[in-house]
Amino acid sequence: MEKMSEKEQQEVLLNYRIAYLADTMVNWCPALGTVLANDEVKDGVSLRGGHPVEQKVMRQWSLRVSAYAERLLKGLDNIDWTESLKEIQKNWIGRSEGAEMVFPVKDSDVEMKIFTTRADTVFGVTFMVLAPESELVDKIVKPDKKAEVDQYIKDARKRTERERMSEVKKMTGVFTGAYAINPLNNEEVPVWVSDYVLAGYGTGAIMAVPAHDSRDFAFARTFDLPIVQVVVPRGEEPGDIDKWDDARDSKEGYMINSGFLNGLNVPEAIEKTNEYIREKGLGEVKVNYRLRDAIFSRQRYWGEPFPVYYKDGMPYTLDESELPLELPEVDKYLPTDKGEPPLGRAKNWKTKEGYPLELNTMPGFAGSSAYYLRYMDPHNDQMLVSPEANRYWQDVDLYIGGTEHATGHLIYSRFWNKFLYDLGVVCKPEPFRKLVNQGMIQGRSNFVYRIKGTNTFVSYNLKNDYDVTPLHVDVNIVNNDILDIDAFKKWNPEYKDAEFILEEGDKYVCGWAVEKMSKSMFNVVNPDDIIEQYGADTLRLYEMFLGPLEQSKPWDTNGIDGVHKFLRKTWRLFSDRDDNILVTDEEPSKAELKVLHRTISKVTDDIERFSFNTCVSAFMICVNELSDLKCHKRAILEPLLVLLSPFAPHMTEELWHLSGHNDSIVDATWPLAEEKYLKDDTVIYPVSFNGKMRFKLEMPAQADNAEIEKAALEHEGAAKWIEGKTIRKVIIVPGKIINIVVS
RNA sequence: GCCCGGAUGGUGGAAUUGGUAGACACGCAGGACUUAAAAUCCUGUGGCCAUCGCGGCCGUGCGGGUUCAAGUCCCGCUCCGGGUACCA
Numbered sequence: 001m002e003k004m005s006e007k008e009q010q011e012v013l014l015n016y017r018i019a020y021l022a023d024t025m026v027n028w029c030p031a032l033g034t035v036l037a038n039d040e041v042k043d044g045v046s047l048r049g050g051h052p053v054e055q056k057v058m059r060q061w062s063l064r065v066s067a068y069a070e071r072l073l074k075g076l077d078n079i080d081w082t083e084s085l086k087e088i089q090k091n092w093i094g095r096s097e098g099a100e101m102v103f104p105v106k107d108s109d110v111e112m113k114i115f116t117t118r119a120d121t122v123f124g125v126t127f128m129v130l131a132p133e134s135e136l137v138d139k140i141v142k143p144d145k146k147a148e149v150d151q152y153i154k155d156a157r158k159r160t161e162r163e164r165m166s167e168v169k170k171m172t173g174v175f176t177g178a179y180a181i182n183p184l185n186n187e188e189v190p191v192w193v194s195d196y197v198l199a200g201y202g203t204g205a206i207m208a209v210p211a212h213d214s215r216d217f218a219f220a221r222t223f224d225l226p227i228v229q230v231v232v233p234r235g236e237e238p239g240d241i242d243k244w245d246d247a248r249d250s251k252e253g254y255m256i257n258s259g260f261l262n263g264l265n266v267p268e269a270i271e272k273t274n275e276y277i278r279e280k281g282l283g284e285v286k287v288n289y290r291l292r293d294a295i296f297s298r299q300r301y302w303g304e305p306f307p308v309y310y311k312d313g314m315p316y317t318l319d320e321s322e323l324p325l326e327l328p329e330v331d332k333y334l335p336t337d338k339g340e341p342p343l344g345r346a347k348n349w350k351t352k353e354g355y356p357l358e359l360n361t362m363p364g365f366a367g368s369s370a371y372y373l374r375y376m377d378p379h380n381d382q383m384l385v386s387p388e389a390n391r392y393w394q395d396v397d398l399y400i401g402g403t404e405h406a407t408g409h410l411i412y413s414r415f416w417n418k419f420l421y422d423l424g425v426v427c428k429p430e431p432f433r434k435l436v437n438q439g440m441i442q443g444r445s446n447f448v449y450r451i452k453g454t455n456t457f458v459s460y461n462l463k464n465d466y467d468v469t470p471l472h473v474d475v476n477i478v479n480n481d482i483l484d485i486d487a488f489k490k491w492n493p494e495y496k497d498a499e500f501i502l503e504e505g506d507k508y509v510c511g512w513a514v515e516k517m518s519k520s521m522f523n524v525v526n527p528d529d530i531i532e533q534y535g536a537d538t539l540r541l542y543e544m545f546l547g548p549l550e551q552s553k554p555w556d557t558n559g560i561d562g563v564h565k566f567l568r569k570t571w572r573l574f575s576d577r578d579d580n581i582l583v584t585d586e587e588p589s590k591a592e593l594k595v596l597h598r599t600i601s602k603v604t605d606d607i608e609r610f611s612f613n614t615c616v617s618a619f620m621i622c623v624n625e626l627s628d629l630k631c632h633k634r635a636i637l638e639p640l641l642v643l644l645s646p647f648a649p650h651m652t653e654e655l656w657h658l659s660g661h662n663d664s665i666v667d668a669t670w671p672l673a674e675e676k677y678l679k680d681d682t683v684i685y686p687v688s689f690n691g692k693m694r695f696k697l698e699m700p701a702q703a704d705n706a707e708i709e710k711a712a713l714e715h716e717g718a719a720k721w722i723e724g725k726t727i728r729k730v731i732i733v734p735g736k737i738i739n740i741v742v743s
Numbered sequence: 744g745c746c747c748g749g750a751u752g753g754u755g756g757a758a759u760u761g762g763u764a765g766a767c768a769c770g771c772a773g774g775a776c777u778u779a780a781a782a783u784c785c786u787g788u789g790g791c792c793a794u795c796g797c798g799g800c801c802g803u804g805c806g807g808g809u810u811c812a813a814g815u816c817c818c819g820c821u822c823c824g825g826g827u828a829c830c831a
Contacts, residue, residue, distance in 0.1 A: 084747050084826080091746070094830060116831060129831095201830045208831090214744090215829050290830050403826075545768075547756055551749090552824080559755060562768040568782090577782095605759080614757070617767035624767090686763035691812045693763045731811050737762045741811045 010314040018064050018419060021315055024295055025133065025199070028056035033335040035299050055157040061296040061306065061360065065415050069093050069289040071429075072414055080434040082550070088406040094290025099274055101283035103128060103180040103207065106188055110139050112180050115202035115288050119277065120269035121250060123258035124209040124230035126220065128180045128191045129173070132156040133199035140191060142177025149174050149193055156195045171196065171215075171222040182207075183282045184273075185259055194219060202288055211241065212250035230258050231266065294412065296363060299341035301333040303361030309351045315358070318351070325357075368409050369416040372396050372431060383425075390426055399432040402440070410435075436610055439552035441543075443523035446478040447471060447511040448488070455494075458501040460509040466501075473510060474522040476529065483508040525555055537648035538564045544612035544647065563616065567651055570623050570644070573637055574655050582632040583659045593677045595625045596636050601673035603643050612647075619644060634659065639671035687712050688739040689721040697738065705732045712738050 004012070014020045027036040031051035035058065065072075073093045076086045098117035105112060112128060130137050132153045141149050152174040173194030180191050196215050197206050210220035210227040220227050227241045231250035238256055239248065255261040260276075261269045277283045307318040307325045318325060328346035336344040343349055343359040350356050370384065377389035401410075410432075417431040448457045449468035458466050460481075477487035485508055489495050500508050530539050541563045547553055575581055588596075599622040606615045622640065631637070638659065645652040645665045656665040683701050685708065686693045695717035699708055709730050712718060718740075725742040732738050 087747055088826065091827065096830075098831080114831080118831080196829050198830070206831050213831070215831080218829095288830080406826085545755085553755080556755075559769040562755095565783095566768085572783095609759070611759085613755095614759095614767085617757075620767055684763095688763080688812075691762090691810095696763080729811060731762090733762060737812085739762080739811055 007312050007314055010316075014315075018067070019296060020062055020064065021059055022062050022293075023057045024060045024062065025055050026058050026060070026295075027053050028058065029053045030339075033339045052158075062293040063296050063412075063415070065294050065411070066289060066291055068415050068418050069095070069291045070287075071418055072291070072411065075414065075418070075430050079430050079432065081432075082403075082435065082437050085403055085406050085410070085435065085437060088403065089411060092291060092407045092411065096288050096290075098286060098288060099277055099283050100203070100286040101183065101207070101277055103183060105140050105191070106179040106181055108140060108178070110136060112136060112140075112191070112205050113203045113283075114205045114207050115286065116207055118209070118212070118250070118270070119273040120255065120258075120261060120264075120266060121209045121212055121230050122182065122184050122207065122273060123255075123261065124211050124228045125182055125187075125189055125207040126210055126226045126228055127189050127208045129194050129197045129206050129208055129216075129219070130176070130191065131197040131199040131204040132193055132195050134193075134204040136205065137176065137193055140176055140178040145175060145177035149176055152193060171219045173219060173223060175223075183280075184276075190225070192219075192223070200292055201290065210247065212247050214247040217244075217247035228257055230255055232256055291411075294365075296366070297360035298363050299335065299360060301327070301330060301342040301361065303363060304366050305343065305361055306358035308358040309355040310358070311355050316355075322351075327361075365409060365412045369412045370420070372413075373417075373420070373426060384420075385425070387427075395428040395430065396432045397434065399435040400438055401435065403437050437550055439548075439550050442552060442554040443521060443525075444475065444554040444556045445521045445523040446473050446475050446481065446483075448473045448483060448508070449511065454499075455497060456499045456501065457508065459503040459507065460511045461503050462501055463511075470511060472522045475525060478510050481510050483510050525557070530557065530560070534560060534564050535567075535650070537567060537651045540649075541567070541616055541647055545616040547613055549610050549612060566616075566620050566623060567648060569627060570619075570648075571651065571655070573623065573626055573632060574659060581658060583634050583637060584632050585635075586633050588631070588633050588635045589629075590677075592626065592629055592631050592633065592636050595622055595629070595631075596639060597673045597677035598622075600639065600643060600671050601678060604670075604673065607646075615647065619647070641665065642668045642671055683735055685712070685736075685738045687715065687718070688737065689742055691739060694718075694721060701735075705734070708732050708734075708738060712740065 014022075029036050029051050036053060073090065073095055076089060096117050098115055099119040100113060100115050101119065101122070103112040103114060104110075112130075114128070116122075137149065137153065152172070156172075171194070173192045173196075176191045176193060178191045179188040181188055196219065197204065206216075208216040208219065208225075209230070210216040210225065211229040212231055217227065219225070227244075229238055229241060229248065231248070231253045232238050232255075233249060233253040236253075250266065252266055255264050255266075255269050258269070261272060264272060274285050278285065305325050305327055307323060308315045309318060310316070328343065328349050330342050330345040332345065333342050334345075335341060338344065341359045341361070343357075343361065349359070373385045373390070376393040377383075377385040380386055380389070413431050417426060418429060420426045421429050447460075447470040449460070449463040449466070449470055450457050451466045451468055458468060473483065473488065474491055477484045477491055485500060489498060502508055527539055534542075538560065542557075542560045545559070545563050574583055599618055602618040603615045606612070606618065626636065626640075638656075641652050641655055641659075642665060645656075645668070649666075653665050656668070679701070681701055682698050683703075685697045685699055687695050687697050695715065697708075697712055697715055699711060703711075709732060712730070713722070713727075721740070722742060727740060727742055729741040730738070731741070
């Protein structure tokens with residue numbers, strides 16, 4: 001066999017590299033000399049400047065994420081992430097099982113390869129569609145149609161992918177003049193070009209089954225193409241297609257108009273078709289993924305430069321001894337006159353041997369995909385992470401972050417980690433063992449109501465008696481929906497002489513709404529103000545007390561006094577009003593120990609569940625009870641302080657010192673709940689009749705079921721519920737409830 | 744359209760495995776202390792009925808069901824929030 005040239009070798013190898021150069025479609029703006037992201041383009045022009053934008057093929061670095069699609073999907077089963085996040089990733093990866101089938105083109109040696117998940121409906125194919133970008137278009141188009149087809153493709157190129165997707169209802173397309181042959185029934189069907197078929201998914205070509213796919217249906221109706229029903233839903237008769245206004249669902253039913261498949265139900269038909277095409281060599285069963293390779297080039301200055309140079313047009317990596325490659329100096333952070341990225345301006349941007357270096361830089365996710373590994377061994381200048389450091393730290397125990405990274409960073413990190421795992425650099429196949437999504441804090445806006453044409457404002461509950469305009473008012477001059485009228489007059493000169501119609505209690509009550517937090521709605525709350533007023537511990541505690549971590553909710557300071565009062569109350573267990581330390585070394589009572597150990601147990605448990613709001617209420621209960629007991633004992637208060645320290649670090653540190661410690665509370669040992677203090681001698685049973693609680697019954701903890709039943713039935717409160725009835729059953733759940741069934 | 748969440752008092756929320764619905768707070772009402780205010784403390788607070796200090800009925804978005812027992816499980820809806828979308 002003849003030896004390949006070096007260039008040929010490299011070309012072949014590029015098809016197998018994890019990072020590879022490939023021609024990809026981008027939004028190119030010639031006027032700006034740059035590639036634009038989808039959200040920088042609107043209506044075919046650049047958002048900035050309004051210059052025309054076109055679809056252009058550019059040679060870009062890509063990362064072969066698709067090679068890991070199956071493992072990225074499977075790996076989700078083994079990590080403790082939220083279901084919603086896993087779901088988003090599953091959909092993004094978009095695994096679909098189907099068949100890849102070949103349709104020969106009539107009077108030509110071209111074959112159209114299509115992917116379908118519904119091979120069973122192949123008898124319902126009445127036309128074929130190619131994506132405008134498909135290279136097959138040129139090969140099959142008939143001479144008399146060429147001009148028309150070329151024009152269509154040119155127009156389609158001007159529209160960005162996002163625009164194409166947003167115009168779902170408007171079908172456009174053009175006939176190529178060519179016909180494909182259905183390999184199952186040898187029927188000839190016309191081949192069209194339309195941008196509703198995407199080049200990037202499957203093979204960029206589809207078999208259209210208008211009777212059972214709503215996009216194909218819309219296309220057939222637009223261009224008057226035939227429609228053939230092949231699936232009839234169970235319990236229905238074949239329909240009159242002319243009367244349909246959309247495609248028929250075909251998930252369940254039996255086959256008609258389908259040759260050897262007639263009468264079979266859908267799953268049987270899929271199986272039989274797959275078998276048939278495999279046997280006849282018409283195609284193969286295949287799995288397709290929606291996940292696309294990630295484009296890894298950016299035409300801007302700020303980004304990691306690629307350690308890559310070009311020889312004979314082929315990319316080669318720099319030798320490790322040449323690393324790190326640092327960004328060169330440039331005169332301007334702008335593209336060159338030739339349209340090259342900013343690195344094209346750098347002088348001597350080439351290797352020692354004189355080969356030119358790559359001009360693109362890496363995107364943001366180059367840095368964000370593996371930083372957690374670097375954290376394990378930050379000073380290592382020989383490798384990303386040493387095997388020892390990696391074995392020690394392994395993976396990220398807990399990741400708290402928003403869902404907005406689901407299809408970007410969190411996929412890329414998993415992909416990088418898997419690649420590094422394959423290379424033996426890391427010891428864990430997944431980077432983030434557990435992931436929790438925190439909720440968003442929204443803004444709560446306040447409104448005042450101005451009577452139209454006046455400078456008079458009417459309070460919320462009286463506003464319906466007037467014709468009013470609601471106006472946003474700065475939430476910082478509103479307290480618990482009550483307007484600070486003086487502050488309001490000063491807020492805006494316009495309102496200096498404003499008048500007010502107040503309601504009961506001489507208050508001006510504001511209306512409210514939950515909206516995006518934004519300056520224009522005057523609902524931005526600066527945490528500095530709250531820290532100024534209440535302290536950082538109160539803010540921290542209040543954020544936790546607000547509700548479950550994962551829940552989004554409006555920022556609303558209505559309850560902040562509650563947690564602030566709690567902290568003051570805690571302080572008073574340690575110190576009186578005159579700053580005298582009250583802490584004593586007395587032996588704690590049984591009751592005090594019970595309060596403490598219950599709190600230790602509850603808080604320790606709740607932290608494990610990320611249920612911080614219930615931790616705070618457990619602390620409140622504890623402090624309320626200790627206050628009632630007038631407990632100032634060190635043996636109780638110090639463990640409590642340690643428990644509270646992650647929640648209110650500043651105050652607990654201070655109290656820790658005030659009560660005589662010189663070290664920091666962060667080094668204190670976490671207290672352990674002792675079982676013996678948690679147990680009660682008696683159990684208070686709720687006694688229910690037919691499931692409704694009627695009275696309570698206190699019983700010794702070790703009482704057996706017979707004793708409990710006897711005591712319950714003899715209780716003075718039981719008689720009126722038993723009287724004249726028959727006791728059917730007595731259910732006793734030890735330590736929990738008693739339910740007496742009567743009828 | 745599809746997928747995923749959620750809905751509990753005036754408000755935020757609690758109820759972890761089907762076992763006392765409304766913990767803990769906010770707010771509100773009343774009271775104590777005070778010349779007054781702040782701070783603090785006490786009492787009450789889901790709705791309806793009541794011979795309002797006995798007690799009863801209803802009640803976790805709606806309609807059914809399973810169960811001795813349902814906020815929790817099942818079936819069918821409504822509304823709200825989020826994600827995603829010509830994916831063949």
